[in-house]
Amino acid sequence: MTTILWLRQDLRLHDHPALIAAAHDGAVVPVYILDDDAPGDWAIGGAQRWWLHHSLSALAKALEAKGSKLILRRGDAVETLTALMDETGADRIHAIRHYEPWWRKAEDALGDRICLHDGNHLARPEHVRTGAGTPFKVYSGFWRALSQMMPPAKPEPVPHTIRSPDRWPKSEKLGDWGLLPSKPDWSTGFGEDWTPGEAAALERAEDFADKVDDYEAMRNLPAEEGTSRLSPHLHLGEISPRAVWHAVDGHREAEKFRKELAWRDFTDGVVMTMPDYADANGRPKFDKLPWRKGKTADADLKAWQEGRTGYPIVDAGMRQLWTTGWMHNRVRMITASFLIKHLLIDWRRGERWFWDCLLCADYGNNSVNWQWVAGTGVDSNMFSRIMAPLTQSEKFEAGDYIRRWVPELKDVSDAAIHDPDEAGCRPKDYPAKIIGHREARERALAAGREAR
Incomplete structure (x- = not known):
């Protein structure tokens, strides 16, 4: 028997239930389909490409080492899989379950031709329910319920053998897909920070396990290497969540990190029940919020995107994002809050920028995180909670982080670097504040009252 292994955001061999099932059935045809039409406006962004x-290059080499190969196709996923079944004589498709609305629609369209497996979550989000049997809208309750289902099963090893079909179907060439940027190549900084692929993911998880006991104390300090930096690997499924969970077994401070890992499950549960969460306010009353629009707002958005707001911690974060495809989590909250509350620009415009620039922009995680900061989500901060970026910068000792990403400020003292404007030592080549904190706060509070 020949079966198809449909790969999406699960680009690994280790702890891959769909691969294990396919290998058990017989010959396996692993296939990745680049489908930019099914997601509509949410086709993967530039950094993710x-x-x-x-x-994909790393996965292809790993499959070749097992005597198999990776088939690449481009087009509508359902139509392509149907055609591949005819070409190969396969009578079944094995795949890991996904929760993005377009993938759920594709899975439904394939009907009984597809066998879905759990492998990208600690537990299936739809199985984590309130006492009344309804989905959780608040993370704290979700975590308590999920905790009762933990630990997850131990990760499974790679199958010893992956049988090949008698005849391989044709494959497109990865280089022909144009996934890498050119003219200009804005990704030159990515390779300095990242090594994509399953081997690098497993190595990073092992390295982080040695540091997890310091996670609670260090994770909020942008200048320190206190986070796991596993998010891009988790996003494309180069490592499974349960492998990450068990990587930190035996460490006394593992729970705080595991709560952050479980947040990914929660956000997929949110978009499962509210598929348009990336486009619609979780709380409809915020549909009346008077977001700024027009040329001035557009100019402010561009200044935020380019890291030219005059707020050092914000500018450092936005420049880190552009250069490396990643931003420290604490700074993500600060930069998002600044766009929404200080500049009063619709959270969806920031969400779109992160989608294109982040290597780890999950549909669920990205949308839920933005609505959490905006105060528009089902589980979120109050809109009236406005983060003070200057205070946050000092509190979390961001001086060296700022110097790294905003070189105009490299010679500013520790005492002044968080607010060189106020200290009277702003360099001429660094912009003045785009808006004062007090003025921005009052404007945002007024907008919030109008929405209510």
Whole structure:
């Protein structure tokens, strides 16, 4: 028997239930389909395409080492899989379950031709329910319920053998897909920070396990290497969540990190029940919020995107994002809050920028995180909670982080670097504040009252 292994955001061999099932059935045809039509406006962003290219290349080499190969096709996923079944004589498709609305629609369209497996979550989000049997809208309750289902099963090893079909179907060439940027190549900084692929993911998880006991104390300090930096690997499924969970077994401070890992499950549960969460306010009352629009707002958005707001911690984060495809989590909250509350620009415009620039922009995680900061989501901060970027910068000791990403400020003292404007030592080549904190706060509070 020949079966098809449909790969999406699960580009690994280790702990891959769909691969294990396919290998058990017989000959396996692993296939990745680049479907830019099914997601509509949510086709993968530019930074993710860079990672995808290198991740697919690494996966292809790993499959070749097992005597198999990776088939690449481009087009509508359902139509392509149907055609591949005819070409290969396969009578079944094995795949890991996904929760993006377009993938759920594709899975439904394939009907009984597809066998879905759990492998990208600690537990299936739809199985984590309130006492009344309804989905959780608040993370704290979700975590308590999920905790009762933990630990997850131990990760499974790679199958000893992956049988090849008698005849391989044709494959497109990865280089022809144009996933890597050119003219200009804005990804030159990515390779300095990242090595895509399963081997690098497993190595990073092992390295982080040695540091997890410091996670609670260090994770909020942008200048320190206190986070796992596993998010891009998890995003494309180069490592499974349960492999990450068990990587930190035996460490006394593992729970705080595991709560952050479980947040990914929660956000997929949110978009499962509210598929348009990336486009619609979780709380409809915020549909009346008077977001700024027009040329001035557009100019402010561009200044935020380019890291030219005059707020050092914000500018450092936005420049780190552009250069490396990643941003420290604490700074993500600060930069998002600044766009929404200080500049009063619709959270969806920031969400779109992150989608294109982040290597790890999950549909669920990205949308839920933006609505959490905006105060528009089902589980979120109050809109009236406005992060003070200057205070946050000092509190979390961001001086060296700022110096790294905003070189105009490299010679500013520790005492002044968080707010060189106020200290009277702003260099001429660094912009003045785009808006004062007090003025921005009052404007945002007024907008919030109008929405209510």
